Amino acid sequence: MSLTATQITVGYRRGAPVLRQAGVIVGPGQVVGLAGPSGCGKSTLARVLAMLLPAWSGEVWVDGVLAGGARHRIPRQLRTAVGVVFQSPRRSVDPRFTLADVIAEPLRATHVPSSDAEARVRELVSRVELTGDLLARRPHEVSDGQLQRACLARALALRPRYLVCDEMTSMLDASTAAALVSEVRREVSGRRMGVLAVSHDRELLDVWADDVVSLGSE
Numbered sequence: 001m002s003l004t005a006t007q008i009t010v011g012y013r014r015g016a017p018v019l020r021q022a023g024v025i026v027g028p029g030q031v032v033g034l035a036g037p038s039g040c041g042k043s044t045l046a047r048v049l050a051m052l053l054p055a056w057s058g059e060v061w062v063d064g065v066l067a068g069g070a071r072h073r074i075p076r077q078l079r080t081a082v083g084v085v086f087q088s089p090r091r092s093v094d095p096r097f098t099l100a101d102v103i104a105e106p107l108r109a110t111h112v113p114s115s116d117a118e119a120r121v122r123e124l125v126s127r128v129e130l131t132g133d134l135l136a137r138r139p140h141e142v143s144d145g146q147l148q149r150a151c152l153a154r155a156l157a158l159r160p161r162y163l164v165c166d167e168m169t170s171m172l173d174a175s176t177a178a179a180l181v182s183e184v185r186r187e188v189s190g191r192r193m194g195v196l197a198v199s200h201d202r203e204l205l206d207v208w209a210d211d212v213v214s215l216g217s218e
């Protein structure tokens with residue numbers, strides 16, 4: 001069982017790959033840090049693992065199932081097995097949504113009955129320590145830290161087996177960062193979620209990750 005990328009070659013312009021034959025393996029209950037110099041392709045590999053960017057060659061496997069092709073062609077069950085949180089919460093949400101809508105979105109998209117979805121949203125909100133009064137607000141009415149808490153709640157809504165955190169805490173103050181890392185840790189120890197944590201903050205990775213893979217030095 002693992003979230004595995006093998007021999008990934010991918011880029012954004014034909015003939016100019018950003019990654020050549022790159023790979024990473026994240027096991028259940030494991031936090032793997034992905035480090036490396038700016039521009040080496042950490043976010044690119046994270047997007048491939050989250051099945052948001054199809055590789056030119058190489059393979060992504062989720063617990064032994066090959067995820068092939070473009071995202072919309074990958075079965076939903078496989079896609080929802082991997083959650084993702086990005087660096088900028090503002091760029092990852094629809095500005096017209098309330099925070100409650102943001103968190104409930106994956107539940108609605110997968111047709112979870114509304115009473116179950118409401119209960120799940122309440123549970124997630126308390127886990128990421130958002131207060132109820134914030135739920136009716138839209139992204140421009142809350143802080144980056146509050147919005148990132150909602151983005152983490154959204155990413156955890158469907159209980160993903162793996163979570164890709166791409167610089168999840170780098171825009172946040174220390175206490176919000178610690179709260180989010182601690183919630184992710186709870187999911188790791190509680191139900192053995194596996195995590196790929198991309199960060200340029202080596203100190204954070206040394207504390208948080210079981211293993212750190214350095215992309216630039218491969």
Ligand SMILES: Nc1ncnc2c1ncn2[C@@H]1O[C@H](COP(=O)(O)OP(=O)(O)OP(=O)(O)O)[C@@H](O)[C@H]1O
Nearest residue numbers: 012013018036037038039040041042043044045200
């Ligand atoms: N959407 C895109 N279109 C074109 N080029 C891109 C795109 N995203 C990233 N790149 C390029 O791909 C390379 C790798 O970028 P990537 O964001 O994966 O690196 P990174 O290691 O995460 O960097 P950082 O630590 O600075 O966030 C860079 O040269 C970048 O300019």
